[in-house]
Amino acid sequence: MGKKDIVSKRILKILVRDFATYLFGFSVVEVTLLDTQTQRVEERRADLLAQITLPGGESFLLHIEIQNDNQAHMPGRMMRYLSDIVLDYPGQPVRQYLVYIGKDNLTMADGLDMPDFRYRYRMVDMHQVDCEDFLRQDSPDAWVLAILCDFKDKLPREIIHAILTRLTRHFGENPPRLREYVDMLDILASNRDFNIDIFEELKMLTIDVEKLATYRLGMEKGMEKGMEKGVEKGIEKGAHIQALEIAKNMLEAGFNPSQVANLTGLTSEEVELLKSESPKLNG
Secondary structure, eight states, X not given: OOGGGOOOHHHHHHHHHHIIIIISOOXXXXXXXXXXXXOEEETTEEEEEEEEEOTTSOEEEEEEEEESSOOTXXXXXXXXXXXXXXXXXXXXXXXXXXXXXXXXXXXXXXXXXXTTEEEEOEEEEGGGSBHHXXXXXXXXXXXXXXXXXXXXXXXXXXXXXXHHHHHHHHTTTOHHHHHHHHHHHHHHHTTSOOOOOHHHHHHHHHHHHXXXXXXXXXXXXXXXXXXXXXXXXXXXXXXHHHHHHHHHHHHHTTOOHHHHHHHHOOOHHHHHHHHHHOTTTOO
């Protein structure tokens, strides 16, 4: 069984809820993940099935398929999934969504038309969704879904760093939850051809964040002690020097100046000056 198949039900449940809420527009009250032979998350493919309950009590089965290339036989595959679901859960209404995240324009049909039969499912084209719309949300769930959206003129690594930075800030005091959301990000990113190791990017980011956290903790303790001894100015000077050193390391690691300023507390002018004076960044 592949790495992406071994995913906790909690993560799958969160993913279904997020797709239903942020992409499909449902006000979800409850999500119950259903066990099926097709319940899996793997590279280039994600089949998710869950029972969704809306505020008014309406309940239905939600099937989600993530697709990153155009396949002429996709309607047949979706209909096959539908037949399996209907046989496993007779009498229950089913809503199917195909989420397209490929590089090329979407050309797949959204169903089948035959002389005596018509079949349709809904499609969401992520080309039409700006990742900034999700990054602006005050929600880690939305930030993770941004990995599937249109990056416009931004590089994939830039967006991944933006997502990881938000997650580490939000879950800095809760490592298990941070790992859960990074796992979700890794699952979704595997459906795109980035050739970027999410956990390596996190490791690089975490090193700098841990340095920053240590620096801030040391600064706070030093300030308390310094105030008692009347040496506040010396502490502030030392803290500032350490902040400049951390900022330099972060710039060399690939962080943009605005991220560095936010994390270190330095001014934008100080960071830009530091960047212009570094031989490694201007070589």
